[in-house]
Amino acid sequence: MTNSNRYEKIRSVITKIKELIAELNDLLRNENLKEIIQSLNRDISRLIEKADEDLIFFYSRINFSDRGYKLQRVIDGDTIIVDPPPKYLDMKDIRVRLYGIDTPELRFKKGKLFKDFLIALFKELDYKKIIIFWDREKENTYYEGFPTSSFEREVGNVFIEIDNNFLYLNGLLLMYPDVSSNINNKDLIKGRKYIKDIVEPFNHYIKCNCNSEFLNGVKEISYRFFEEYELINWIPLCLIYFNKNILKELRTSSKVIFEGMINSLKEFRCPFFYLSDIMELKEILKKIESNKINPFDLILLAAENWKKLLLKNDFKI
Structure with missing residues (x-):
């Protein structure tokens, strides 16, 4: 099952659950169902944790045809912030760690050099949009467990679209x-x-x-x-x-x-x-x-x- 089909199926199931909850709201009066409702809340909490863990609500809905992003700013030599596609208004700005790249933080010696290099690269290239392919593997020497919210950034392979061709940005860094x-x-x-x-x-x-x-x-x-x-x-x-x-x-x-x-x-x-x-x-x-x-x-x-x-x-x- 493709990610897109998987997401649609999950969304369909969630829609049915919402309909059942609406029906429950109509049925509930003064019945003492506190214990059952608490159990339902626990199940929903586990489902939310699973969803966050699997990133299904975040990544699976981004299809090949609409995965264009806009650069907001460069954080340092291996991290950028991008705006999500306009159609996903509920998405926040996305902080992206560039897969396979490890540069000094700004507080370290030469850190600014790497940041300036990446800024200059974006400035020189007349690109239309940024395409990101998220790294789903959870193996990384330095940041084990990515993608994860603990670092407040995701990991991705970044391509830049120029004249209908795609340049692999990570390889130039x-x-x-x-x-x-x-x-x-x-x-x-x-x-x-x-x-x-x-x-x-x-x-x-x-x-x-x-x-x-x-x-x-x-x-x-x-x-x-x-x-x-x-x-x-x-x-x-x-x-x-x-x-x-x-x-x-x-x-x-x-x-x-x-x-x-x-x-x-x-x-x-x-x-x-x-x-x-x-x-x-x-x-x-x-x-x-x-x-x-x-x-x-x-x-x-x-x-x-x-x-x-x-x-x-x-x-x-």
Whole structure:
């Protein structure tokens, strides 16, 4: 059952319940039914908790045809606030954590740099609307349990519609190497070595098993190998699989990175634009929604072209 059909069925059941409650109101006079009513209230409370837990009333009603959002403001390098589609007047402003992105909070060193980068990116791109595909998986290294109300924000994959094409925003954002106390964790060390063996020598990742298992492994270790290389302190996610020779050329400043990406987008039509070149757009969006393909897969498929574009843009090896 699709989310849309599921929501319609739930709404139909709720309508019937409301009709029964209305009938009860007509029947109730002075009968002593306090205990039964309290039991009913408990059942309704559990149902509300389940609904909140499953997010059915929040996400399932947003269909493919009307999931356009408007940027309200940028909070920091990995969080934005968007306005919901106009037809959903009962929705509040939505705080969105960008899936797979972890940047310093504003109170930390360099925090403002990441925020300014994201603001500049939105400003430079002449986009029509924001499309969000919510991350339904409840596994995340830093924010376990998302989506959740405790952080007062949801997690999403953000695409920007430009000229009827979709640009994967998360892939252009700046990553920040984690310096947590887990740096010596055995699993993380193993993960770092796995990535180093693939990424460093010849960048043969396209020939490797680039499935979600590999990509999730990359996500789990939070790109700590960049700290190990001591190359740069920030890097766009779309460049994460490039070998260190190219990364050295990008270590000068975030401005160099930003200008290189913008020029690639404007002059050479970055491959992130044309998702339909990889597969039909509707199919790829469907796969993202059903968790059959991770958006990071798109980055892998496009990374080789990105390298060529950056080299044309005076990033010499």
